[in-house]
Amino acid sequence: MKNVLLGLAIAVFTLNACKSKTEEKEPMPVKEEQVTIQVQGHRGERGNLPENSIPAFLGALRKGVDVLELDVVISKDKQVVVSHEPYMLPLYMLTPEGDSIPNEEEKKYNLYKMNYAEIKQFDGGSKGNVRFPEQQKMKTYKPLLSEVFDTVAATINKEVLKPVKFNIEIKSVEEEYDIFQPKPEAFVDLVMQIIQDKNMQEHVNVQSFDPAILEVMHQKYSDIELAYLVGENTYAENKKNLTFKPEIYSPYYKLLDSTEVSRIRKDGLQIIPWTVNNPEDIEAVIKLKVDGIITDYPERVIEKLEH
Incomplete structure (x- = not known):
């Protein structure tokens, strides 16, 4: 009988010990879903260096962006020129002589009617940009797309930097076909x-x-990833403008909220909003778990993502 009682006592002790250890264990932490967000330098890093210039692209590259965003137009001699406008914008452009361009004369400097050798003589950096007071002033020019590709590749090799991709915006407006630009097919073929x-x-x-x-x-170069840029309306409205589904939906960031993001995700598209510059806006967009952020200040997005 003593042996039986002793065995029962040992069993109860062991059970209580195991129970105590189980109760002492902390619950397993729930892992947060890891979200990878691309950092895209808008026109290089327009907030800090002259937009769409070689210095701006190299500046953003050295800061560690994943993608360099840029715009292209076409010159009279069919060169693919990196520029946001198809003319010389008085806001930041100066003539080859260093003179300002009157606002009413900007359209006279139509890049589609100028050969690239002439375009390159205009200064896109010495005047600065009043909208970006931190932007460093320096003499620079509108480069060719080919030069940007070559210079970035050479810098990556020389300085052992991480590779980047390029987000190329074809600046096109229907009202400007054959005036400030070629028609879409010719434009696309040149790029x-x-x-x-x-x-x-x-x-x-x-x-x-x-x-x-x-x-x-989509019809001629189906191997190239496409992004639909939009500045107004909902995703449901905008998607009706295309006969196919692009890989990326790229809206003005203020058009996004969690509901809109869910609707876009249901169609399987990546979401890359533009142009997100203020720290509070950057935080809000990060919380939406987008796929990329286009910004004039890549260092601000990089800092938020690292903390």
Whole structure:
């Protein structure tokens, strides 16, 4: 009997000990879903250096961006020029003589009617940009897309930097066909010729506000990732403008909220808003778990993502 009682006592002790250890264990922490957000330097890093210039692209590259965002237009001699406007914008451009351009004369400097050798003489950095008071002033010019590709590649090799991709916006407006730009098919072919000549197909995506540009890209160059830029209306409304589903939906960031993000996700698109500059806006967009952020201040986004 003593042996039986002793055995029962040992069993109860062991059970209580195991129970105590189980109760002492802390619950397993729930892992947060890891979200990878691309940092895209808008026109290089327009907040700090002259937009769409070689210095701005190299500045953003050295800060560690994932993607360099830029705009392209076409010159009279069919060169693919990196520029946001198809003319010389008085806000930041100076003549070759260093003179300001009167606002009413900006359209007279139509890049589509100027050869690239002439375009390159204009100064895009010495005047600065009053909208970006921190932007460093320096003499610079509108480069060719081919030069940007070559210079970035050479700098990556020389300085052992991480590779980047390019988000190329084809600046196109229907009212300006054959006035400030070629028609969509000719425009797309000129841009793609440079991309193919430099073997950059896997390192670029093409974006545009103009559905006609994206339709041509989709039909003729289906291997290139496409982004639909929008500045108004809902995703449900905007998607009706295309006959196909692009890989990326790129809205003005204020058009996004959690509900809109869910609707876009249901269609399987990446979400890359533009142009997010203020720290509080950057935080809000990060919380939406977007796929990328286009910004004039890449260092601000990088800092938020690292903390």
